[in-house]
Every structure is written in C-alpha cells, then in structure tokens.
Amino acid sequence: xxxxxxxxxxxxxxxxxxxxxxxxxxxxxxxxxxxxxxxxxxxxxxxxxxxxxxxxxxxxxxxxxxxxxxxxxxxxxxxxxxxxxxxxxxxxxxxxxxxxxxxxxxxxxxxxxxxxxxxxxxxxxxxxxxxxxxxxxxxxxxxxxxxxxxxxxxxxxxxxxxxxxxxxxxxxxxxxxxxxxxxxxxxxxxxxxxxxxxxxxxxxxxxxxxxxxxxxxxxxxxxxxxxxxxxxxxxxxxxxxxxxxxxxxxxxxxxxxxxxxxxxxxxxxxxxxxxxxxxxxxxxxxxxxxxxxx
Amino acid sequence: xxxxxxxxxxxxxxxxxxxxxxxxxxxxxxxxxxxxxxxxxxxxxxxxxxxxxxxxxxxxxxxxxxxxxxxxxxxxxxxxxxxxxxxxxxxxxxxxxxxxxxxxxxxxxxxxxxxxxxxxxxxxxxxxxxxxxxxxxxxxxxxxxxxxxxxxxxxxxxxxxxxxxxxxxxxxxxxxxxxxxxxxxxxxxxxxxxxxxxxxxxxxxxxxxxxxxxxxxxxxxxxxxxxxxxxxxxxxxxxxxxxxxxxxxxxxxxxxxxxxxxxxxxxxxxxxxxxxxxxxxxxxxxxxxxxxxxxxxxxxxxxxxxxxxxxxxxxxxxxxxxxxxxxxxxxxxx
Numbered sequence: 366x367x368x369x370x371x372x373x374x375x376x377x378x379x380x381x382x383x384x385x386x387x388x389x390x391x392x393x394x395x396x397x398x399x400x401x402x403x404x405x406x407x408x409x410x411x412x413x414x415x416x417x418x419x420x421x422x423x424x425x426x427x428x429x430x431x432x433x434x435x436x437x438x439x440x441x442x443x444x445x446x447x448x449x450x451x452x453x454x455x456x457x458x459x460x461x462x463x464x465x466x467x468x469x470x471x472x473x474x475x476x477x478x479x480x481x482x483x484x485x486x487x488x489x490x491x492x493x494x495x496x497x498x499x500x501x502x503x504x505x506x507x508x509x510x511x512x513x514x515x516x517x518x519x520x521x522x523x524x525x526x527x528x529x530x531x532x533x534x535x536x537x538x539x540x541x542x543x544x545x546x547x548x549x550x551x552x553x554x555x556x557x558x559x560x561x562x563x564x565x566x567x568x569x570x571x572x573x574x575x576x577x578x579x580x581x582x583x584x585x586x587x588x589x590x591x592x593x594x595x596x597x598x599x600x601x602x603x604x605x606x607x608x609x610x611x612x613x614x615x616x617x618x619x620x621x622x623x624x625x626x627x628x629x630x631x632x633x634x635x636x637x638x639x640x641x642x643x644x645x646x647x648x649x650x651x652x653x654x655x656x657x658x659x
Numbered sequence: 660x661x662x663x664x665x666x667x668x669x670x671x672x673x674x675x676x677x678x679x680x681x682x683x684x685x686x687x688x689x690x691x692x693x694x695x696x697x698x699x700x701x702x703x704x705x706x707x708x709x710x711x712x713x714x715x716x717x718x719x720x721x722x723x724x725x726x727x728x729x730x731x732x733x734x735x736x737x738x739x740x741x742x743x744x745x746x747x748x749x750x751x752x753x754x755x756x757x758x759x760x761x762x763x764x765x766x767x768x769x770x771x772x773x774x775x776x777x778x779x780x781x782x783x784x785x786x787x788x789x790x791x792x793x794x795x796x797x798x799x800x801x802x803x804x805x806x807x808x809x810x811x812x813x814x815x816x817x818x819x820x821x822x823x824x825x826x827x828x829x830x831x832x833x834x835x836x837x838x839x840x841x842x843x844x845x846x847x848x849x850x851x852x853x854x855x856x857x858x859x860x861x862x863x864x865x866x867x868x869x870x871x872x873x874x875x876x877x878x879x880x881x882x883x884x885x886x887x888x889x890x891x892x893x894x895x896x897x898x899x900x901x902x903x904x905x906x907x908x909x910x911x912x913x914x915x916x917x918x919x920x921x922x923x924x925x926x927x928x929x930x931x932x933x934x935x936x937x938x939x940x941x942x943x944x945x946x947x948x949x950x951x952x953x954x955x956x957x958x959x960x961x962x963x964x965x966x967x968x969x970x971x972x973x974x975x976x977x978x979x980x981x982x983x984x985x986x987x988x989x990x991x992x993x
Contacts, residue, residue, distance in 0.1 A: 419779050420778065420984060420985065421778060421779070421984055422983065422985065423984060437985055440779065440783065441781040444779070447772050449772060451771050451775065451776045453682055456682070460681070464780075467674045468675070468780040468782055470673060508776075508780070509779075
C-alpha cells in the first residue's frame with residue numbers, strides 16, 4: 366500500500382490540438398488520508414485535474430498516479446462526483462443504488478450508501494428526475510461512497526446545497542474519511558466553504574499549481590507584515606505588497622526570521638489564497654518547488 | 660492459457676447488460692413492437708393479401724373487355740399499400756437504429772455525464788462500449804434479419820402472380836429483401852456510437868448519424884451494381900434495348916465495336932432514328948446489367964462492404980474512447 370493517494374508530475378491537458386492548456390506543468394503530491402481543498406477561480410483547471418485523476422480524461426503530457434497506479438487501473442477504488450451530479454433520471458433512488466451494487470461487485474457497501482440517502486429523508490422509490498439539486502448531490506454522493514473508495518474526488522460538491530444540507534453532508538464525508546481513512550479531494554471556488562474541514566490545500570490558478578501543502582504549514586510559511594513605506598523587504602519572497610500613505614503592507618514568505626520591529630501576523634487562509642490569485646507572477650509554493658530549492 | 664489464476668472471479672465482474680436493458684427499456688419495447696407489427700404485416704401480405712391480389716389479377720386477366728368486367732380491385736390496392744408500407748418500414752430500420760444509437764445510447768449519455776458516471780463505477784470505458792455495442796447489435800441483427808426474411812418470403816410469394824408487384828431490382832425492394840439492410844442497421848449502430856462519442860451531444864450526434872446512414876445507403880446503391888461483374892447483352896437496332904434487371908450501363912455499339920452513348924431515339928422502325936444511327940455508325944444496342952441470378956452475389960458483396968465499414972467505424976470508436984480516457988493499452992488485462 367502506498368502512502369501517496371494522488372500524485373502528478375509535469376501534468377498538462379490541452380483540449381483539441383490548437384486549444385489552450387487547461388492545465389500545465391502541474392506537479393503535486395497528496396499523502397493518503399488527507400482531506401484536500403482544491404481551490405481556484407473559475408476556469409483554473411480544477412475540474413480537469415479531477416477528471417484526469419478519475420481516469421475520465423487522458424493527460425496531454427506528464428503523468429498522474431492515484432493510489433499508486435494509473436487512474437485507469439484504479440477505477441474500482443476511486444470515487445468521483447462530477448460537478449453537475451449526473452445520474453440516470455429515469456431510475457429511482459433505490460434502483461440507482463442497486464446499479465451501484467451491480468457495477469461494483471465485491472466492494473459495495475450497501476449500508477453506507479443507504480445511510481447517506483436515508484439521512485436526507487429521501488424516499489427510495491422517488492425517481493431521480495424528481496429530485497432537487499441538493500437531493501441529487503446526496504444520491505450522487507451515496508453512489509460514490511457506496512463503493513467505499515480509497516480516494517474520493519468531488520467536483521464542487523456543495524455548490525447547490527443550502528447551508529444546513531452542506532453542513533450535514535460535510536459531516537457525512539468527514540465521518541467517512543475518519544472511519545475508513547479515505548482521502549478526499551474536493552474543489553470549490555469558495556475558500557471559506559472548505560476551510561474548516563480540510564487539512565490540505567491545492568490552489569490552482571491559470572492552469573498551474575500556485576500553492577500546495579498542509580494548510581497549517583502554508584499559513585506558517587507566510588506572514589502579513591505592516592512596515593513603514595520604503596522598507597526593503599529582501600530577502601523575503603513578496604507575494605503581494607501595497608503602499609497606503611506612509612505604510613507598506615505585504616504578504617511575505619519569510620526567508621529568515623523577520624526583524625522584531627516588523628508588525629507580523631499570520632494571514633487567514635482566504636487572504637493567502639486571494640493574494641496568490643491576485644499576483645499570478647508570485648513564486649508558487651509547492652512541494653516540487655521546495656525540493657528544487659533544497 | 661496462463662496457469663496463473665485470475666485475481667477476479669467471473670462472478671465479480673460488473674453486470675452491465677441488465678442495467679443497459681433497464682436504462683433503455685422504452686427503446687426495447689418500441690423495437691419489439693416495431694418488429695412484431697411489421698412481421699405480422701409481412702405475414703399477412705405474403706399470405707392472404709397475396710392470394711387475394713393474385714386471384715384478382717387472374718380475374719382481370721380473364722376479362723375479354725367486350726362486356727362488363729368485374730375483378731376484385733380493392734384486393735389489388737390493399738396488396739400494393741401494405742407492400743409499400745412494409746417495404747418502407749424495413750427500409751427505415753437502419754435509420755431508426757442510427758438515430759437511436761447516436762441520440763439516446765451514446766450522445767445523451769456523453770452529454771449528461773452518465774457515461775462518465777459508469778466509468779467511475781468500476782467499469783472500464785472499453786467494457787462499457789463493448790456492452791453497449793454487442794447487446795444492441797445482437798437485438799438489431801435478430802430483429803432486422805427476421806423482418807428481411809419475412810419481406811423476402813412475402814415478395815417471393817407474389818413473384819410472377821401479381822402484375823403490380825415490385826421487380827427484384829427495385830431499389831427499395833432489393834435492399835429490403837436481403838442482408839444489406841441488416842448490415843446497414845449495424846452500420847447505423849456503429850455510426851451512432853462514433854458520433855455520440857466524438858460529438859458528446861444528443862442533437863448533433865442524432866443528425867450526424869442519420870446523415871451518415873443516408874450517405875452510406877446512397878453510396879451502397881451506387882456501388883452495388885459495380886461490386887459484381889455485369890452481363891452484357893447486345894440487341895438488334897430494330898428492337899428496343901433489352902436485358903431486364905439491375906442496369907449498369909446502356910448505349911450503342913458502333914461498327915468498330917466501340918460503346919457510345921444512346922441518343923435515346925428508339926428502334927430503327929422510325930426512319931429518322933435509322934438515319935441517326937447510320938450517321939453514328941451504330942450497329943446494335945448494348946446493355947450491361949445484372950440478371951436475377953446475380954441477386955445473391957450482389958447482396959453478399961454489398962453486405963460485406965457495409966460490414967467492413969461498420970468494423971472500421973467501431974474500431975475508430977474504440978480508439979477515440981481509449982485516447983480520450985487514457986485507458987490501458989490493448990492486450991493489457993481489463
């Protein structure tokens with residue numbers, strides 16, 4: 366068994382021979398058992414990365430490994446819920462789950478699947494086409510959790526849920542992750558949505574990895590400082606800086622301990638993400654870059 | 660065979676076929692109804708309707724026209740109607756198959772993402788495609804073969820007995836009577852699959868697969884007479900050009916033996932035609948055609964050509980799917 370759930374190196378995906386790159390030079394490594402937030406603005410390549418990991422798309426260049434093997438070989442152990450929660454509208458919920466059992470012989474956990482559906486007060490005899498967006502999400506999630514995946518890939522899972530259902534489903538997911546050690550990667554363009562439940566962050570911007578690592582480590586590696594205007598910020602890596610009047614505020618990646626007279630605070634995750642997205646030229650911080658620097 | 664036991668027992672293979680039937684149950688019902696109704700109509704046509712129309716034609720033939728003549732005209736008209744409608748129904752089968760395969764079986768599933776849902780449920784895209792081609796292909800082959808067989812029997816029952824029955828080389832009857840229709844239906848399935856997999860949208864896939872079958876049918880009509888050597892018959896200029904069957908070419912033979920175009924004047928009984936042929940130095944009419952004995956060679960060569968096209972489209976479908984989804988190479992265990 367490998368301790369890496371999801372790994373990519375030099376990963377790139379271009380749609381069509383002349384199309385733009387949806388993803389380029391993507392290097393990442395996600396240890397098993399983590400709950401990873403995949404964050405980035407619309408069109409950053411989040412869905413492409415998840416589809417590559419789920420074995421629905423072939424990379425144009427580079428390679429992607431899930432659970433120690435190629436995505437095509439890991440289908441039985443990877444759960445995936447696409448952004449628009451595709452389900453067969455003509456089937457009932459019960460039929461949908463029976464289909465999950467039929468397509469995953471030998472590794473279908475009917476109890477888990479039924480529990481996820483039952484928690485939403487859904488009638489198993491209801492047709493999928495009669496469900497609301499949130500109810501569909503719940504059934505799609507039940508289908509993905511029923512196969513008891515080692516890696517669960519969720520593309521914008523909470524987008525069409527009300528806050529209560531969101532809280533509820535997140536609880537279900539976290540319980541699953543804790544009970545079976547499932548690695549979860551979920552994408553969103555709303556950072557706050559994932560902050561409480563995730564311990565790992567993967568920030569995509571413009572088809573590239575901007576930040577990758579444990580959230581705590583990433584926060585600890587950055588500092589928000591307020592210093593007099595004109596202060597030389599070298600040798601620290603400046604992600605973003607702004608001068609207002611006589612004060613310069615900046616988000617830094619300190620190269621060494623900061624001078625004690627600088628007013629430094631730990632940034633919030635949202636600040637960290639927004640600073641990196643606003644400044645696409647700032648040096649990315651990913652394990653690959655750390656290794657290269659070491 | 661390898662001595663190493665396979666890790667996955669046969670019982671642990673995902674059961675795709677029952678779910679395919681469940682998901683496309685309405686289509687299965689429609690197909691069954693279509694086959695049964697058309698088959699019933701063909702049996703009716705080949706039996707009672709043919710007998711009634713044949714005896715009506717006998718009555719008609721016995722008329723001396725000097726006095727009032729009575730014959731069962733409605734029987735003749737009923738035969739003609741049912742024959743036309745059933746031939747059209749059998750002809751339409753490949754088009755219906757293509758439309759369904761392009762739109763419902765592949766296009767819609769690719770568009771809505773339910774195909775991708777299956778691929779993330781422990782089923783490889785290759786196996787998904789194989790099930791989706793093999794099961795419908797079996798049902799389509801069975802149903803269409805039955806219809807074509809009954810059509811052939813019904814047509815044979817009326818052969819030579821009914822004056823208005825279509826000749827064997829009538830383009831619709833020719834195909835509806837033989838395996839080319841079955842092959843074209845399979846081409847429709849393969850074209851629908853390829854259109855759905857590449858276009859990934861319902862309506863475009865529907866249009867493209869219909870267009871593909873229409874073009875294939877047109878090309879098959881054009882190519883068929885050339886897929887088997889034709890017979891040439893030369894007739895005297897005093898008669899009309901002769902040779903009843905599937906005509907390939909027709910014209911005039913000159914004194915040097917060259918084949919030239921027929922100006923369409925007719926026999927030399929008309930003096931102006933005689934003058935025209937003398938000017939052209941024509942000595943006889945020629946007709947390149949297929950007599951009725953060429954029916955099976957023509958059917959089988961055309962069927963083979965259509966099946967080759969089907970195999971080609973299917974292969975492209977597999978390659979496309981494997982390239983999009985990054986499945987494992989051919990030969991690897993799936």
